[in-house]
Amino acid sequence: MDFDLNEEQLAMERMARNFAEKEIIPNLKKEEFNRELVRKMGELGLFGSAFPEGMGGSASGFLAHSVVCETISTYDSGLRALFNLQAMTVPYAMMEWGCEAVRKKYVKALVSAEKLGCTCFSEPNAGSDIAAIETKVVDKGDHFLINGSKTWISHGTVADYAVVYCTHDRSLKHNGLCAIVVETNQPGWQPHEIPKLGDKASPIAEIGLEDVVAPRANLLGEWGSGFKVAMTALDRGRISVGSGAVGICQACLNASVKYANERVQFGRPIRDYQMVKHLIADMVTYTETARLMVRRGAWLNDQGRPFTREIAVAKYFAGEAAVRAAGWAMEIHGGMGYSLELPVEKYYRDSKLYQVGEGTANIMRLLIADDALGLKKANRPRLKVPGDFRDLS
Template sequence: MNLELSEEQDALRRTAAEFVDREIVPHAAAWDRAEEIDRSVIGRLGDLGFLGMTLPEEYGGSEGDHLAYCLVLEELGRGDSAVRGVVSVSLGLVGKSIASYGTDEQKRAWLPRIASGASIACFALTEPGTGSDAANLTTRAVRDGDDWIITGNKMFITNGTWADVALVFARSGGEGHRGISAFLVPTDEPGFEARVIHGKLGLRGQATAELVLDGVRVPDSARLAPEGKGFSVAMAALAKGRMSVAAGCVGIAQGCLDAAVGYAKEREQFGKPIASRQLVQELLAGISLDVDAARLLTWRVADLIDRGLPFATESSKAKLFASEAAVRAANDALQVFGGYGYIDEYPVGKYLRDARVMTLYEGTSQIHKLLIGRALTGVNAF
């Protein structure tokens, strides 16, 4: 793996960093308090090509490699994970799934709009009763002539109240993962309702929702991939999506390091900057190690994807480590700030709240340990 960025990649990272510092960082605390980011930022993400990364140019994408994608998500995670989540889901989970499995008609209909930010997509897999056990989802899709009628509930859906299209996973056949199909459902169809979820601990600016599908009718042309292959679509999307989450967590940890180092050099106690204290330096060193380790694990996944090599286990390792590292980094940065870290005038409290959910979604830390264990032993512990 080449650890040196190309000129193009380095320029893209600088562009992303400048955008984040100018357009996101000054507003992140206010968006967090209001529980909603300014939706105009979506169009600006599209203008920069950040919502079309890795997508084919013929469908409005900006192409590029997955390492470049990670670099942008690191910067967005540093600025506000609520914004990073919009990109990770609309582009990472849905856009890339359409690019991989969609018909030409589906690609023409949705990819240019997703890449420009004109349309936002959500990934409707999780249900109130099935989180980690996604293969046993209960939302049903019943065939009716040339149409499908979809009925069920989805929970904790990122972009749910903003989305123009939902990638919905529903049971079209028997029990287990082989009975699941995937459908591209326009959210303005009759019977589709999105209910915003307020009062979250973190990611407060993100549009998180419960989805209710009450007899939503879509044509068979809305089905993504062959019937019964929906679970494969979901797992393939999540394998890459875990890299997206890991990259965002690297950004959180980097933001924590930057903030803690800056504060430690400025804050004086007993006549000296607290950066001169051994135990403060220990905290900073630990955050720095976590940043580097998480970044390299994440970049390894991007490198494997770009070279067409297996990456699922490495993606689990990156997501597991980076999410836990982000929590540690935020907690240690708050310790450096002391009481001031507990006030939302400073960023580390928000970093801690945003980091905590990263150990839960797109596979809990415990699930990823089982996935890694299965890869090591060949024994399924589920």
Template sequence: MPHPRTVDRQLPTDEARELLALTRELAGREIAPAAAEQEDAGRFPREVFTLIGRAGLLGLPYSAEYGGGDQPYEVYLQVLEELAAARLTVGLGVSVHTLSCHALAAFGSKEQRADHLPAMLGGELLGAYCLSEPTSGSDAASLRTRAVREGGTWTIEGTKAWITHGGVADFYTVLARSGGPGAHGITAYLVPGDAPGLSAAAPERKMGLKGSPTAQVHLDGVRVPDERRIGEEGQGFAIALSALDAGRLGIAACAIGVAQAALDAGAAYLRERRQFGHPIADFQGLRFMVADMAARIEAGRALYLAAARRKDAGLPFGTQAAMAKLICTDTAMQVTTDAVQLLGGYGYTADFPLERYMREAKVLQIVEGTNQIQRMVIARDVLGPESQD
């Protein structure tokens, strides 16, 4: 299966163009060829994250002072799209790692950033983000994991759920309740992956993304020095929401990557398959389906890039991030479903990647806030808060 076609991109600098070229070269050589086999075997490609980290792709939106790439989100997201088109496990993993670094990069002290960020951004360490719990998913402010301070040390007790990289991460950004109920009683912590008392359950058995481990993470009396508290006590929920706004753009870019890969595979099949003496690419019904797929992908890409440019300009972008996540992930689900249909019976077999893309697209409508939550965010911006009567 060839790597997806080169997308006509608008990039702001020569450096960004070289970065995209490097990403495509790595994706085509190191990621895409083994993607189907490794996903089928449920194999997590840790060596790929080390490789792309050393190539400078794990810290693109962060400061070069700490080992990052100093790239705008507009560029970082297009790199992410390329990685996800080659293999979603890798694209989503980079997005989650970037999300895991956000709290420290944006809210940590200068000393904390200097101590931890270079290793986090350089490819040697892989992160996980611990907000959701078995009883608090969409209602994240109701989390129950507790952090109790004794002198200069915090003891954390609780269970986190649906954690990407759970059990394989080197560090976990953990949100825990350090005060009273509600959003104002939550604090963020940077927890080492080898901390005594931290363990992961067996990975969830999923319909897609089988190479990306998703697991519960148990914190049984995990002790963390106050130097690893991120931000102020009680600031954790605001930190989490800030990270999720940026993370939703990452999911949007990954979704368009999967959709583009599905379109490319479907179009290649239509050009090669012949029926009634003609390539089936000549049949108007199929041509119209492909046109709709291409238009949806281009619209989704334009939407996530517009939101990214707002972020890069320092403008509010939370509502636009919710719109991008909603539209791009719904697009991925529609396009991958249509791509399976284009191939007929072959689309339903594992001999072609379309059925895998379709299974993978579904989870993107759920992670980083379900699409129902995105609609709530958007409606709240248009109509104001819901009535409390």
């Protein structure tokens, strides 16, 4: 086993850190979506680690993607969503399941952040249960017509391109789902921002879809195979979400070590008190365990091996670790944890998402337990995707 990052991965980590110090930290307090910042991140290649060079990437791999995503999230977890929307769940799904025209038109533009992406699973009546999606697609021959509503869509208000999951026949459940690339510059795409607790750099929308049109070529995978597209996209998305959670853990640890060293009570720095040391020790342990598990999932993906089970275990644990680390950081900071002066309250607000997004903690538990109990194997042979880009010369 080699636990060391290679030179390329270390260089990318440094690049992300330098970028964050210069571009993210000065604007952190604003807690708002910043299009120019996203453009710079794309220009620097922060979203391209897992993409081949022909698709605007650096072909560095999923482990490199995880390292960059974790580093950015250590500074602002609100930017973590970009590592799915400009990488894993949007352009990567397009590259993996789309036809040549889709790959050419959308992938590079998203990876470079020249255009923005979003991914639309969730609906008012379909959250964890994706097979319950009600948004309806009708095949009109040369194009598709989509009607319905989506909610909780990250970047739904700002995205240029969306992957919309919809059904051609609800009675077929999983087997009726389709994944279709939609361009949002049409009147039927009607997003409204909804306020939320944290992750403020990443706006969320509910979206009405009224006679939204997509050309036939924009179908990802086959008609009725949208569930497979969704599952592979979510597996990859969990690499980013797990990495983001590790980033928050590290941020909480950094802040807590600094505060415990500086804050004096009863005539001594609070680091001298065993109960404070206990929290620091737990934060180190949870952070490092989560990081190792997430990186194992990313590494397996780099080897072309199944990783559904491992990344579910990692995402579940990293989400729990993030919430605990944020709570412990609040505790170590006493009243200052509750203050808006320090970023600890932001870590606390941002951390909770990691138990919800890309499959809730319960959905991860189900997947892990069903696998362990022999009820449903999580890791199946790698899906053969149509016109696999890895086979292209």
